[in-house]
Every structure is written in C-alpha cells, then in structure tokens.
Amino acid sequence: MSGKPKVAFYWCASCGGCEETVVDLNEDILKVVDAVDIVLWPVALDFKRRDIEAMADGEIAVSFINGAVRLSEQEEWVELLRHKSNLVVAFGSCAHLGGIPGLGNVANRELIFQRKYVAVPTADNPDEVFPSEAVTVDGTETEGPYDLDLPSFYDTVKTLDQSIDVDYYLPGCPPPSNLVWDAVTAILEGKLPEKGTVLAPNRTLCETCPRNETKPEELTISEFKRVATSTPDPEECFLAQGYICMGPATRSGCGERCISGNMPCRGCFGPPDGVVDQGTKILSAIASIIDSTDKQEIERITGAIADPLGTFYRFSLPGSLLGRTRMGG
Ligand code: SF4
Ligand code: SF4
Numbered sequence: 001m002s003g004k005p006k007v008a009f010y011w012c013a014s015c016g017g018c019e020e021t022v023v024d025l026n027e028d029i030l031k032v033v034d035a036v037d038i039v040l041w042p043v044a045l046d047f048k049r050r051d052i053e054a055m056a057d058g059e060i061a062v063s064f065i066n067g068a069v070r071l072s073e074q075e076e077w078v079e080l081l082r083h084k085s086n087l088v089v090a091f092g093s094c095a096h097l098g099g100i101p102g103l104g105n106v107a108n109r110e111l112i113f114q115r116k117y118v119a120v121p122t123a124d125n126p127d128e129v130f131p132s133e134a135v136t137v138d139g140t141e142t143e144g145p146y147d148l149d150l151p152s153f154y155d156t157v158k159t160l161d162q163s164i165d166v167d168y169y170l171p172g173c174p175p176p177s178n179l180v181w182d183a184v185t186a187i188l189e190g191k192l193p194e195k196g197t198v199l200a201p202n203r204t205l206c207e208t209c210p211r212n213e214t215k216p217e218e219l220t221i222s223e224f225k226r227v228a229t230s231t232p233d234p235e236e237c238f239l240a241q242g243y244i245c246m247g248p249a250t251r252s253g254c255g256e257r258c259i260s261g262n263m264p265c266r267g268c269f270g271p272p273d274g275v276v277d278q279g280t281k282i283l284s285a286i287a288s289i290i291d292s293t294d295k296q297e298i299e300r301i302t303g304a305i306a307d308p309l310g311t312f313y314r315f316s317l318p319g320s321l322l323g324r325t326r327m328g329g
Contacts, residue, residue, distance in 0.1 A: 098318030
C-alpha cells in the first residue's frame with residue numbers, strides 16, 4: 001500500500017469525451033499519478049468490479065463519475081462507488097444535468113427500441129426481436145458459468161444526483177482541463193468549497209464573453225437565424241445578430257470555446273447559481289427581446305426556432321423542472 005489517496009474514474013451513459021479531458025491534462029497527468037493511486041478507470045486500466053467491492057466503505061478519496069444514468073448496471077456502479085468513496089464529483093454535463101443522452105427523455109424505452117431495432121432503414125428485424133435482460137436457450141434460462149444477463153434500459157435518463165448523493169459538480173461538455181486540474185488540486189490540498197458547489201465561476205458566460213461589448217443595451221430580435229444556413233459575423237454578439245446563444249443563461253468558465261470558434265453557446269456549463277431551470281431562463285430572456293407585440297408576428301418570428309426543446313434544454317433536460325416529455329394521453 002502506497003498510502004496515497006485513492007481516486008476512481010467511472011463512466012455511465014457518456015460519449016467518452018470526459019475521459020479525453022483527463023488525458024488532455026498532458027504532462028500534468030503525471031503529477032496526478034504521482035500524487036494519487038488510480039483504483040478504477042475503465043477506459044484505460046483493467047480493474048474489475050470485485051476490486052472495488054473488496055474495498056472498505058469510504059476507502060476511495062474521490063470518485064469522478066461522468067455520464068448520465070440510463071441503465072440499471074450504471075445505477076449499481078454509482079451506488080457502489082458512493083459507498084466506497086469519501087467524495088463523489090459529477091464530472092461533465094451528462095452527470096451534472098443529463099447532457100446529450102438526457103435528450104432521450106423526449107421518448108421512452110419502447111419508442112427508442114422500436115426506432116433503433118425496427119424502424120431505422122438499416123434494421124432487418126421482421127420478428128421484432130429486442131434485447132432482453134435474460135437469455136433463454138432451448139427453453140431454459142441460462143445460468144452458471146454461461147449465465148448472460150443484460151442490464152435494464154430505463155425509460156428515463158437520470159442525472160447522477162438523481163441516483164446518488166453528489167458532493168461537487170464539474171460542468172462542461174467536456175469540462176476543460178484547467179477546471180479538472182483545479183478540482184484535483186483543491187481535493188488533494190483539502191481546500192474544498194461548500195458541499196454541492198459547481199466548481200466553476202458563478203457568473204454568466206455573457207459577463208466574460210469577448211463579444212459582450214457589441215451586445216446592445218436594448219436588444220431586439222425580428223428574425224432568428226441558424227448557423228446551418230448562414231455564417232455569423234465573427235465579432236458581433238450572436239444574439240444581436242439573431243442567432244440563439246445560451247450565454248445569458250449559462251455559467252462561465254469554459255474559456256468561451258464555442259464563441260472563439262464562431263459558434264453560439266449551446267449551454268453545456270448549465271446555469272449559474274440561483275437559476276433553477278436553464279431552459280426557462282433563456283426562454284424568458286428571448287421572449288423579452290422579440291421585436292413585436294402582434295400575436296401572428298410573434299408566431300412567425302418564434303416559428304423559425306428549430307427544435308426549441310433540443311435548443312433550450314440541449315444539456316439539461318433530465319435536471320430541469322420538465323425532466324422529460326410526458327408520454328401517452
Ligand atoms: S449572448 Fe452570446 S455572444 Fe452575446 S455576449 Fe452573451 S455569450 Fe456573448
Ligand atoms: S460556449 Fe457554451 S456550449 Fe461552448 S463550451 Fe462554453 S458553455 Fe459550453
């Protein structure tokens with residue numbers, strides 16, 4: 001035993017981008033490896049569940065968990081890590097607020113399976129066979145060394161804190177390496193803020209945006225544009241040009257990565273403190289700058305917003321007041 005603090009990384013419903021950001025620490029990762037023992041990191045190291053189960057409760061100093069909770073297996077893993085960890089950090093948008101996998105909450109398991117295994121043009125499944133949680137061979141459910149169980153696929157995607165108690169949140173899709181490094185050093189040095197803190201500045205992106213000076217005091221919109229069909233001016237505030245930018249309802253700390261690439265903010269850092277629902281916040285901001293009081297004209301202007309739910313709740317649907325689309329009647 002080295003006596004160094006033990007650290008775990010785990011992924012649930014995620015794309016792997018959050019793992020990439022750890023690798024992006026570059027040579028600083030050597031300092032992390034020097035200071036801690038990594039006891040779990042499925043993307044890079046071959047530890048098993050039984051290794052974690054054999055640990056004492058609280059033995060892991062901190063678990064960084066990325067991804068939303070979509071499967072029963074993910075829920076079992078995060079519950080296990082919660083028991084074994086002193087601290088749990090929700091790492092990245094999906095663990096924090098649901099992220100892109102959380103947009104699955106516009107449907108349910110049945111609709112998703114129908115689409116994926118039957119309706120897509122590439123599916124050849126006339127008997128409509130779907131994944132099942134246990135496998136039956138010759139009329140007998142498999143068991144023993146050949147036992148094959150699949151996890152349950154939940155109807156609803158959950159944020160990490162809808163499954164387990166979470167100590168801190170690292171926002172972003174993915175979180176930038178400097179915030180990861182700051183979080184790791186704060187944990188190692190015991191300089192931690194109040195439980196529940198989002199480990200990023202508590203300001204809106206507009207406050208740090210290099211285009212802020214071009215945002216008019218009296219902003220109005222008479223026409224919405226899309227980056228798919230027109231190119232924004234590279235200096236002017238996106239909202240002032242008619243492009244939906246989530247900056248007014250989004251926490252800063254990302255380094256304005258999208259703005260620098262001439263893309264409006266999509267909201268991956270979630271809202272700043274005090275904003276309960278990021279989507280409602282930006283909706284209210286946008287509603288207040290529509291340049292008309294005429295109902296038909298307002299409908300014409302707002303009708304140009306493609307996929308409002310996916311735009312305003314792109315990263316936050318499971319963690320929002322809505323949570324999911326209501327299915328059925
Ligand atoms: S609305 Fe977007 S582009 Fe405009 S100042 Fe805010 S973050 Fe910057
Ligand atoms: S500009 Fe917005 S979407 Fe882009 S990284 Fe920053 S918070 Fe995320």
